[in-house]
Amino acid sequence: MTAGLMPGGAMAQTNSYYQGPVSDHFDGTRFFNPGVPNETRGLADMLKWKFGSRAAVWPRQVPAGPPDKPPARVAGSDGRLTFVGHASFLLQIAGLNILLDPVWSERASPFSFAGPKRHAAPGIAFDDLPRIDAVLVSHCHYDHMDLATLLRLWQRDRPRIVVPLGNDTIIRAADATVAVEAADWGDSVRLGPEVVVHLVSARHWSARGLSDRRHALWAAFVIDAPGGGIYAVGDTSFGDGSTFGAVAAAHPGLRLALLPIGAYAPRWFMKDQHVNPAEAVEAFRLCGARQAVGHHWGTFQLTDEGFDDPPRDLARALDEAGVPAQSFVTALPGTAFRLGDGGLERVAPG
Template identity: 55%
Template structure:
């Protein structure tokens, strides 16, 4: 059996080739730009941090794993039907599922990492399958002004969904460097715009999107590791900023303090809490609930919302372990559960101006 077939059967499409450090490509198919502190002319990297896993690490995890059983279906109670707009300073965040969210404030509709497909995989027949339906039906979405795509892993960049959203000529697709080529290569109607870390992009009505670093990586296959950039986002609004981290490790925690210093804290932080076991393999790229609470404290957010759990089984923890561990971590730190909430697909976080 060849390596590609083996990795597919092991479920590796969910991580876009994670763990395969034996890449040999000498050409970047997505991006050709100047060398910087996080781009060496071929691959992107996190300054002063090396976290690639070897093929041996990957196979050790796959053959020794203690994978908890998930239910085939874990449906939510209902679906959200969001309003056309949320004007003014009120903030409405609808949890679609996994890493997909609809953010509405100041009359701007922002969709983050939209995945409506049944699998987080390049294949229709294999790879992680969703256990609950998207919290908003695609046909119930309001007019989308901006789609933010954080990086190119299959549980975040879903080309079929992006094509479905591209019918509105006013929708902008904003993504880190290199991912625009992947999107347009699939469908030229996806009007993707690519930006580097530290970019600030105006999206209308006094709202801006900042591209910020995270401790993560990228790949769509076996030989393109770190050839497209990944990022967190800060959504700057007239009534406070939103810090959205798609995927990240914790590392030294420096970037979270830097985000606080740069943006003077946050009205809301949207932080991942799932896909973290086993820690020896995942800690460099995915935080666990305890680390999510630490980031909440470090970045100076008033409130937090959890995501990246409960829809696709990407790693080994049980489906309900992330929110349980989050509750325990908040209790240990003396933080009220209302300040860092979890939602099921179709549920909504609303923050009104007091």
Template identity: 55%
Template sequence: MTRRKLLLALLALPAAGAGWFSWSRNRNPYYSGPPTDHFDGLRFFNPDHKWAKTPIETIRAIWLGDRVEWPESWPSPFWAAKPPARVEGSALRVTAVGHATHLIQAAGLNILTDPVWSERASPVGFAGPRRVVAPGIAFDDLPKIDVVLLSHNHYDHLDLDTLARIEKRDRPRVIVPLGNNAIIKANDPSSAAEAYDWGAVVPLEDGVTATLAPAYHWSARSVTDRRKALWCAYALDFGAAGRVYFGGDSGFGPGTIFRAAGEKLGPFRLAIIPIGAYEPRWFMGDQHMNPAEAVEAFKLLNAEAAIGCHWGVFRLTAEAIDAPAKDLATALDKAAIAPERFRALRPGEVWEAA
């Protein structure tokens, strides 16, 4: 059976049990709470950027459209050196692990964003997007992790196997947007994942906070749970080490969320902004920024510097593996922004400031 025929067969499975599908579709297994300006009692949504794509459109864009081939392997030229145990004072150090995974070290804290060390970003180990480059830090070389920040539940961001490994080794605090704690605890009952809504300010250490901010995205782990768990970005305040924005995964939309974050939660010493998985635009534009939009978000965030992430690790969309970095360079030149201010990091590459 071809890959395309297999996908069509899998998507047709719920229809074979219409009663089950209807029941699953009309209940939320992750979160129960009163309606808000971004939750209707069943599903979450972006108030100023409402959009939806059908399963048929998904198949057309991801599986049936033309795609530039990726290499089977694309090793990073950067040596995956063992990070320091801690970074103190006003220093800030960020190591790109790959895709949306970063080790952020500041104010004596070690924070991981969307940690994925698995070989595939998939619900199964034998199929789905496979990494073409090793993680920028070997798992055993990680310092003790104090906090994990999760942006949403897509498989390239919420990797249950990796979370269980970190939990067993370090027992960190795990901060997630609403509903995602249920997914983690169903896999690992020992997890103490803490779930928060947009706008929540979470103390991490004396004088260090993480604020959950909106992102223009969505969530799903299967065909019946779309938008039943929340998604977010994070604004970190490290005191003397400055403020860091982690965008998770987001489209640009009307840009409102980036302007609001810059005005209310910034200014930022560093912004970590997704720049990949953006073609074809007719499908991806609502949920993923392209590099030109990422540059606009960078300006609205009022950030001194930025890291471009979410590219060059898992093949998710149609563009070439190196297109995000090339397109970012073009966008920065057009905007008259020095390239060193917004770097598209490869795994193992480090951004740091004293």
């Protein structure tokens, strides 16, 4: 299950986090995915899933690589990317250190004693993180917005924190001193002289509890940096594929896409929330990126598939689509890549 509390139950009639003008994806109370019906599933569907299917049993510890010890900085267009685990990455490029959806907590949950527990340690020990300049958070589900980690980063480094609309309220409620920049789909935020992040649409939803469903916006990011753009998707469903084609049109020539490939079973329940590996391959084709890295698997058990089903299903989908396996890869936590002119190159842990 996506680590937001489900099902929704009764929704509050006022927005808990955001007040702003009506738009093509905000009705004055809740955000929504344009052009599609209300995709919220209720208690009956959740009970059907939980009592009608059997989840694979994950080992207590899943395979992971040795933890990375990144350099302090990486200058220029030859960037460095480390997979931390689940949807968390460290991107080092043009002298900036950028974290994506950082989660270092043991559980993706509002509780310390219950909820999805980590099956693989973070690919970088927190104390081995270089000074962080910017943090991008795609949405407020617990497996993407980890307040404990965000506050720890703020106390240590005072990074720029960029989030979609409404998510800033959630973070400031935990610590009012945190400076958070909230932006809408289509907005751009300059992180440095050579790096700009653009918020783009994703087809998903949001909630932290039972009465705040879709009160905060969700987004994906395109990071424009020397060497080409990087399309970072936290969570999305496929829909009609138009979100990915729109990214290709607005940001042609992407060097890399970070695409989710896990949390897709059972398909009848998850199809409106998460892509499966075959859809991720089609999303890769539509967005026009030269290469992709698959994430959102093997760390937190959110749904029914086995911990290693996503990379196996991805390999099968790539073969069936005639896409070279080396163009869309998976990695264990701790894996680092050099982003060079020739594409991704795995590097020895620092």
